[in-house]
Amino acid sequence: MRRFLATALFLSSALPVLAAETKGGFPPFNASTFAGQLFWLALTFGTLYLLMSRVALPRVGAILAEREATIESSLAQASKAQAAAEAEAQGLEQALAKAKANAQAIAQEARTKSAREIDAKRSAVEKDLAAKMVAAEASINETKTKAMGNVEDIAKDAVSAIIEQLSGKAPTAAAVTKAINAARGE
């Protein structure tokens, strides 16, 4: 508004002087130039409109659209790659967990297997030892019985020898056996 006022003030003060000075008055109001200005304006603005609407604007619009599409597809690609990487990492983690479980199972199996083997060996040894002990006990018993049999013979010999010393006459074997059995029978 102030600019309008300034213009109006200026024109009202300057115009009368200027009208006298310049041919044809105030140039913007000189109607003889209107046709030429309109002609050149139509020509230049028409050219500009054609250049902009046919060449420049579709091209710039295409550039902007292409950039948007590029950015969008790049972003989509990036998020896809990220998802793939995450899936891969998850897969690796799973494989690792599986391998760990496997290793544990194998270790466990080996442990139980070796324990079983040791158990089997120990029981075999124990059985063997027990059998040997039984055999040894049997042999001791046999030896003992055998020795006890020998003791009777020795006692018989000793009895007959003692009696021979005392009576000067050797007793019969049957009498000695009878006497010993009688003594045992007490």
Place this chain on the structure above:
Amino acid sequence: MAQPGTIDPIHQFEIQKLVPINLFGFDMSFTNSALWMVIAVAVTTLVMVYGSASRSIVPGRLQSLAEMAYEFVANTLTGVTGREGMKFFPFVFSLFMFVFAANMLGMIPGSFTTTSHIIVTAAFAMLVITVVLVAGIVGHGSHFFGLFVPSGVPGWLLPFMVLIEVVSFVSRPISLSLRLFGNMLAGHIALKVFGAFVAALLGAGAAGILAPLPLLLAVALTALEFLVAFLQAYVFTILTCVYLNDALHPGH
């Protein structure tokens, strides 16, 4: 021509024939005005066509400029009219770029500001209103004139309201053309006046000591005029968008 030493701020608006051309009895001479129109178109074309020629995904300087201009006008247009307004995009874009380039080129010392002539701004305003009328009538038929009939107004008031709406519609091209014309004209006159003050004071002996004062003002005004050159192109464009919005959505 003014005598040396006197202030003649109007001389810069004079149209000078560079190449006299006469077509069908009309004076169609190639003038300084026509020359600067051609330069405005050439500069805009350089940025928009040459700048976008490489079609690179990562833009260079000129392509950035072209994209910035594209997005600026596209955002302005869709912000006011919505997506449907994009069919007028080439028109609105050409309008903005022409007015903006003409205003900015006018800031070059010794150049000619084509938009400081009322016939040019009036032609643009009439073009805008014609496009609005044609688009409105083609798009909505007689329904377009519902624009002049506000809803929710008591019956006895309606004739007055319609009258006011019609007057406001008719005054649109007038205000549109006068705003741009007045701003460019006044700004350039003010610049010239303060510039001439500096020269006059320097030539006036002891008073020359005061010469920096109008010089400072001229510098400040130059900065302001650059802002105005952009702002008026923007205002012209956004008002065009607002009027186009009426043609696209006539209901109040």
